[in-house]
Amino acid sequence: MPTSSGNTAPKQDLSSAPSPEPAHAAHGPERLGRTALLDRFRAVRGATECLSAPLTPEDQMLQSMEEASPARWHRAHTTWFFETFLLKPHDPAYEVLDPAYDYLFNSYYQAVGPQYSRPHRGLVSRPTVAEVTAYRAYVDDAVTAFADRADDATWQACAPLIELGLHHEQQHQELMVTDLKHALSFNPRWPAIYPAPETQAAETPLGWQDFPGGIILCGHTGNLTEDGFAYDCEGPRHQVLLRDFALASRPITNAEFIAFMEDGGYCDPRWWHSEGWDRVCAEAWTAPLYWLRDGDAASPSSGWTTYTLHGRVPVAPREPVCHISFFEAAAYAAWASEQTVAGETHDVRLPTEFELEHAASGLDPRAGHFAGTAPGTRALHPRGARLDAEASAGGLQQIFGDVWEWTQSAYAPYPGFKPAAGAIGEYNGKFMANQMVLRGGSVATPEDHMRATYRNFFPAHSRWQFSGLRLARDL
């Protein structure tokens, strides 16, 4: 159970809500200029190839569940996105490489046309991985040539599409990692794909930071030039009424979660949503996804090991708990509310998405632990909180990066939200039912992809993302 130590961080004045994006982001016209955008295009497209570099063609075929896709498909689909939304409508010189790709690599854009059955993506072996690589190069060349050739008016119209395509590709980079991890976990040899992390020190105590309530502004303005890129679902920017609240200084760790487990957390329906409890029973959940009790029971991890992209390893006590569902996050919070610390209990809960956004809005996303500039060259695994002077001084750690944090907010349209017209409008709005919002990004999130207004969403039972939790409480 987390210890409680409400800190004395200076109260923030909410009347002048800060800009949702920190000053460091490259905004303004130069962001969408040809040079800058093409540089970014090459960097993002290259990062996808970095991630897939250690993968064999066989690895890239794996699809372990309907919700996941093969790496081969992710690499092709992100390419199809540029072909479909940029080159075909805007570049008269573009010649389609293979007309069949349209059907094979459309994901869910009904407005574009029919799609190959999602659960069967793993059943397509041709075009091969090498042909997909060639497709990527072909489209990369076409985009580059188009950027050179386009007149200014065309470029103005198209630069936002390229920007969108890059963010889209970054999302798929993360899914490629999580889908791959899920699929490889079926291999009893526990393949190690990416490097292992360095070992880490002892646990950091849990503190609290208080926030006074009031009317704040949340969401993104949608002004790409001024405020940088955001998905449509992040806006409109609007007023939100918050109450006084506190946030835990860091996510819940494996050690804390094991305490819940050892107290019978997975056996007691009291802590669970009704639907969560049905899942626990039907799927025999006894621990986070990928955990097995096959190690030394006397160890700090109580014998639990977990599958990671660097192989199966003992669960590290001070790392944030990861690969839990919303149901597990909520059950932990319900259980923690009943635990006595220093003779008293505290009602804790999951934060709302607005509380997290508000807390994050003054912080620099670049401080978060993300996938790195050459993704795949270091561990894709969350780290524990720091235990240093800065951390001791209070403040929030890991609000960006390491693990996505489940909120108690259902994914819903902001007031005044209206999806964009056409296929692009299918990006977000149609998923606004039966999904919960996660915030902050994870170690699998690409560098430079995160911002305070970012809304991720998954069904409440999903566990294959790098998802954890941070506690909140009322004041």
Next chain:
Amino acid sequence: MPTSSGNTAPKQDLSSAPSPEPAHAAHGPERLGRTALLDRFRAVRGATECLSAPLTPEDQMLQSMEEASPARWHRAHTTWFFETFLLKPHDPAYEVLDPAYDYLFNSYYQAVGPQYSRPHRGLVSRPTVAEVTAYRAYVDDAVTAFADRADDATWQACAPLIELGLHHEQQHQELMVTDLKHALSFNPRWPAIYPAPETQAAETPLGWQDFPGGIILCGHTGNLTEDGFAYDCEGPRHQVLLRDFALASRPITNAEFIAFMEDGGYCDPRWWHSEGWDRVCAEAWTAPLYWLRDGDAASPSSGWTTYTLHGRVPVAPREPVCHISFFEAAAYAAWASEQTVAGETHDVRLPTEFELEHAASGLDPRAGHFAGTAPGTRALHPRGARLDAEASAGGLQQIFGDVWEWTQSAYAPYPGFKPAAGAIGEYNGKFMANQMVLRGGSVATPEDHMRATYRNFFPAHSRWQFSGLRLARDL
């Protein structure tokens, strides 16, 4: 497509938010006094028997899906509720009629003990319907005797439990009706169980009522004595920030919904949530639940008939559309936003639960069309809006009764919500995931069971409740 006629209803002053309950409700100490409460006990218990009077023992066995229960079970379970939460813990003189009932008639209270498998409730033929009737009488007698005998302190403690038991039973009265309707719809002879309604007049035009935004109070105080009964999930009463909005003057009618259908509404993924579209395809939805196209295609109902508790009848154009899911309600709103009326389109949407509560808070629930004081003696079928002087003058019709209205609000805890300790705490909180809120009650809701703060909730795909929709829009 609804016509738009923003009216000029006087703006309400939101700074002094009205009490959530109208003045007519019997509040204060007398409400929980022995005489008044026992009168109500007899009335509510009798209403259940009124509803089941036309049912044969065979009818009372029917269970057509896991979510539904046999009438026999509803009648026993509501009785078990008084036995378990009132008589066994508080009445030392009470002798259990049959110990096996505890296992058979517990619904989902994990804290009470194990429960007989819900999907198999229809597989229990003994105790028989007559034995269930005897069980009801036995517990009724015990409660009456207990009320006579209990000292004042005991009564003070127990009266709220009786109150809760009565509201619980009223909820099951509605479920008994909706579950029965679902089960009987499998009978190709279309049994008529309750009386048919009187025929109704022509369609009432759709108007709009505007509401200015601001911070309002929503939810119930939880003060039973002062403000009357409410479920725990209706509180705490708390501040909500609303924007300027308008509500349609009445729910969408069958005629309006048929326009959506005839425009290909069920065939166009553009209007649907992704998960809703999956349902449309997987379950081949082409119309609201219970509708069949087996009538005269040239009729006002375009040949559609619907199963009702008075048999299969043509769909009546001016009645509110009923037995639709949240997905269908949202798809209708998305489609309606694209329709041109008098040369312009209006973005319409589903209201939030707070907008509906705010609009309802000044209105008298007793004006709604509910199941009546002797339920089952008149039609259990929604009526159309009135077309009279009062209606023409503007204002909201049918905000209470006829059909539940889907909102865009996911069912979530209010700020500061904490479930009650023990089994009673399982009543609401554990369902706060993947459910959408409905407001206002329906024709199957018992008389005197509704209030402005009442939150009903069902999964987004559910269609077997009397559920419809009312449009809202931003100003």
Next chain:
Amino acid sequence: MPTSSGNTAPKQDLSSAPSPEPAHAAHGPERLGRTALLDRFRAVRGATECLSAPLTPEDQMLQSMEEASPARWHRAHTTWFFETFLLKPHDPAYEVLDPAYDYLFNSYYQAVGPQYSRPHRGLVSRPTVAEVTAYRAYVDDAVTAFADRADDATWQACAPLIELGLHHEQQHQELMVTDLKHALSFNPRWPAIYPAPETQAAETPLGWQDFPGGIILCGHTGNLTEDGFAYDCEGPRHQVLLRDFALASRPITNAEFIAFMEDGGYCDPRWWHSEGWDRVCAEAWTAPLYWLRDGDAASPSSGWTTYTLHGRVPVAPREPVCHISFFEAAAYAAWASEQTVAGETHDVRLPTEFELEHAASGLDPRAGHFAGTAPGTRALHPRGARLDAEASAGGLQQIFGDVWEWTQSAYAPYPGFKPAAGAIGEYNGKFMANQMVLRGGSVATPEDHMRATYRNFFPAHSRWQFSGLRLARDL
């Protein structure tokens, strides 16, 4: 493990194969005469009502799986059979009671027309049980009147249809019992519907009777007048080549089956068909259907109890094991083949259907333990073998009655088999895939319904019939 004591019963001369029916059966023209047939009509129809007499309307609604039907439906369907195949085509005076019954009560006769969905038979509460009773009386009267009125030629044509209808009804009597038992087993109060049996004595040793091989005749001639009634699938009578074989003197008992269980029989894939093992794992079989280990572990039944139609009772060691699938019967035989008795093992196996028919062909079916002449007035539960002078002298016991005996024969057409034209032809032939033959009848089989050529059939995993096993072996 059964003891082996090959007896010295006189070898039968197979060259003159016996008639398939014993002399006692009422054959010849008188069998189909009006008086005799109407007597039998009344007796068989009355037996159905005997069986349903202790059932409440609620009991008659139960349908616990797709393969089973409610008692209410069995009573109506057997009535529909006479209406459809006798009265409607042959009695011009007949007036249909309710045209909707045709759709509701057709089982699977595609040639007659569409049928109400089988898995939903339990979802029809109207016509009520009382209306079904009235339907039975109405058709009974019509058949009686028709028999009085019909001219001789019509009677000649129709008598075989009545005969078929009576055998059809007798089959449904048995299914009504087995379906009811299955449904009632979901009731945790273990209802007792029919009387309990008298207690029985100690176990009878297992002996063997030898049979020399050769070409024998099997199957029925199809000559109703000469050889009595048989279903089409029992013919044509044809030559079968048998090898020398022996049959166990009685079925395997519960005590013997418990030995298999206690030796880990349900945990060892060695004994099982691959598909059987999949069932064991998927459905967690650890004992025959209806068995629970909730009794005294030191008892002769090792703590096993079983649900019977007289309530839940301890498993009786000397009764034949019952409610096992073909897979369990075959696994028992495989295990028994590896057991050492007096220092040696014997390959035992399930008999073929021809071996059982050949052994039964000289025996009197009336000696079997069947449901009795007033079914439901005594226990519907198999008895153990007798331990008396006759039994000690060798010979086969229980070849008829008590439990159906699984054979190793797949249900297949006999050489030259051709289904009858029209709907009647759907009776048997279309089920000749993925079914195994059982022989001999059970305690739930109506008196006077069995004969040596009778072929029952069920899928290999079925367990809800009164099915057991008798061992065979090669000589």
Next chain:
Amino acid sequence: MPTSSGNTAPKQDLSSAPSPEPAHAAHGPERLGRTALLDRFRAVRGATECLSAPLTPEDQMLQSMEEASPARWHRAHTTWFFETFLLKPHDPAYEVLDPAYDYLFNSYYQAVGPQYSRPHRGLVSRPTVAEVTAYRAYVDDAVTAFADRADDATWQACAPLIELGLHHEQQHQELMVTDLKHALSFNPRWPAIYPAPETQAAETPLGWQDFPGGIILCGHTGNLTEDGFAYDCEGPRHQVLLRDFALASRPITNAEFIAFMEDGGYCDPRWWHSEGWDRVCAEAWTAPLYWLRDGDAASPSSGWTTYTLHGRVPVAPREPVCHISFFEAAAYAAWASEQTVAGETHDVRLPTEFELEHAASGLDPRAGHFAGTAPGTRALHPRGARLDAEASAGGLQQIFGDVWEWTQSAYAPYPGFKPAAGAIGEYNGKFMANQMVLRGGSVATPEDHMRATYRNFFPAHSRWQFSGLRLARDL
């Protein structure tokens, strides 16, 4: 409908039943000598590599259903077989390449140990295809070295294991082809993997060959030295009683099957087994597997195309119908029995496995159209019957090769059959439930793998093997 022309082929004397194997097969000690057997070892192992040569690593990952396996797995599993049953128990010098392979590449041998989940075989990407190739080479070298080194006694004991391993591998060669075809059929680009066949001439008329009945010998002696290899389920050789019968001179062609389809064969429950009809409805069968109606409707194939391993092509009228289930074969026969040819109908049916074995026992398997000596270098697609002098003279064509022929015989143990002890005994016996026998081999069957006694078996609904039908009839 096939034409009937009972020929006058000389009646065969059944009293001296022919040897089950033709004279050409290499029997006797030399067959199991080191040189001959190692030659065969290299040839069979090489044939597997021939088949997989055109496959990319991606292709070798595909698993499209639980019943099928990836090519990668087939190649490893057949290697594991030699390692597990030959090298590990018999070669003390053998060093296991990777202990994890035991778990990964065991198929269903419970006696060997646990197995990796069959439905998830497609989810293992490591060891890679290249590592599997190395595994094959490693084991090939070990077997060769072992053969050089083993003393005579060891060799005598081991040669039958090698023989079994080779036949096992040949079975998997066929499965590799059929599984691959099934998986590739999910690719909308219809990959062509193997060469296309040469075009073929017009249809060959259907004739009949008569066979007199009597007691014949069927099955294999099990004498490897004298009679060559056979699986345990092919024995014991035993007497079978046949009646007079006739066999069609060739399998049913696509043109004949299209006549059934065009007469509404897939829409009329009259022709179908009950379970077959359920399949037709549930899986919307309207044609054999892989057929689509996307061609020219005026063509001889009525617009039907089919997926083959040389791409999607029009259905060739005179080729044997292929990829049909037992249910479709039986429905065709039922329909054909009602067709009038020259004013009369003939009851036709599927043959028994014994009729086909008897007819095949005098014929040379080498005459059949199999996969060839370098499989994968020519079309893997069935050819039509020849229309030449020999064919006109009567006699049976294609009794071996082209398409497996469904029989009406359920797969059951022959009299006296007992599975071998240990893991090898799991090869056949445990599948003897709910499977139908097919005879004769197909174009995907390896050269030199077929014999008259060979019993293949699949569930009645299976369609992904190269399975067709030949009619039989009683005389």
